[in-house]
Amino acid sequence: MNDQIEPADAARALSEIGRRREQVIRRAAVPGWYWWATAVLTIALSAAVESGRGHGVLAWIGLALFMVGTLVISGLLSRALRGAPPRRDLVAPGPVPRVLAGIAAFAAAVLGVGLATGLSLKSAGVPWSGTIASAVAMVVFVVGGQILMRYHTAFLVRRSGGRG
Amino acid sequence: MITPRFDELIHAPTRLSLVAFLAATGWADFGVLRDSVGLSDSALSKQLTTLADAGYVEIRKAFVGKRPRTSARLTADGRTAFDRHVLALQEIVAGAAGWWPRPAGHPSSRGAASGGQPAPGGVSP
Numbered sequence: 001m002n003d004q005i006e007p008a009d010a011a012r013a014l015s016e017i018g019r020r021r022e023q024v025i026r027r028a029a030v031p032g033w034y035w036w037a038t039a040v041l042t043i044a045l046s047a048a049v050e051s052g053r054g055h056g057v058l059a060w061i062g063l064a065l066f067m068v069g070t071l072v073i074s075g076l077l078s079r080a081l082r083g084a085p086p087r088r089d090l091v092a093p094g095p096v097p098r099v100l101a102g103i104a105a106f107a108a109a110v111l112g113v114g115l116a117t118g119l120s121l122k123s124a125g126v127p128w129s130g131t132i133a134s135a136v137a138m139v140v141f142v143v144g145g146q147i148l149m150r151y152h153t154a155f156l157v158r159r160s161g162g163r164g
Numbered sequence: 165m166i167t168p169r170f171d172e173l174i175h176a177p178t179r180l181s182l183v184a185f186l187a188a189t190g191w192a193d194f195g196v197l198r199d200s201v202g203l204s205d206s207a208l209s210k211q212l213t214t215l216a217d218a219g220y221v222e223i224r225k226a227f228v229g230k231r232p233r234t235s236a237r238l239t240a241d242g243r244t245a246f247d248r249h250v251l252a253l254q255e256i257v258a259g260a261a262g263w264w265p266r267p268a269g270h271p272s273s274r275g276a277a278s279g280g281q282p283a284p285g286g287v288s289p
Contacts, residue, residue: 005175005253005256007256007259010253010254013175014250017180017184017253019184020184020187023200083193084185084196084197
């Protein structure tokens with residue numbers, strides 16, 4: 001028992017506890033640099049493949065650099081997220097289909113925009129159509145990815161309310 | 165069933181932040197804890213030692229390559245103490261609001277039963 005604690009002090013303490021829980025959840029979100037780095041790598045790969053037509057060495061070098069870059073990004077991401085992973089039971093079980101639907105819609109939007117842009121530009125005879133389409137798709141990837149991550153994090157924060 | 169119990173050791177502001185962060189995660193790296201809670205290396209080390217001495221925190225030291233890596237996590241006792249502390253805080257806040265459902269015979273329920281508000285801070289162990 002503690003008679004010294006004022007309700008306002010207790011409320012502040014509960015608020016601090018909620019803030020720390022939210023901090024752990026937000027820390028586990030995919031960071032902004034990941035989306036940009038992946039976009040740059042993808043556009044560079046498209047450019048390398050397109051410029052390498054006729055002499056495939058450039059395309060192979062581009063592919064090798066893409067793979068190395070992807071490994072480096074994955075390693076950095078894994079290291080960043082490993083420092084304080086949220087407990088599995090921190091978030092109440094929620095509607096998984098809704099989360100999966102969000103990810104599927106995001107992937108479909110990136111692919112759809114990329115394919116539509118690429119095919120349209122190619123049929124119009126625009127040079128570097130693949131690279132331009134890739135750049136457009138990556139804009140959707142970067143913007144959409146960060147929006148999706150914000151939405152997902154806010155969803156997890158809401159569902160974690162009241163859990164230790 | 166967990167009963168509320170106010171814990172002076174956990175309630176100190178720095179330790180409350182630290183324990184609340186640890187309660188939401190599993191093993192947390194020393195560097196992540198330091199940066200997240202905003203403490204110096206020595207201050208964090210001191211707080212972790214205090215919590216470890218109370219049996220609330222487990223500290224692990226490992227090497228990644230040649231670099232030492234220190235991590236900490238709440239023990240089962242620490243988690244229970246934290247959960248009980250959170251319940252005690254909730255009871256204090258709810259008691260002040262006057263709607264906390266208290267069992268018959270609960271010391272704090274007498275004030276409410278007699279028409280008054282339950283005393284703030286009426287947390288039972």
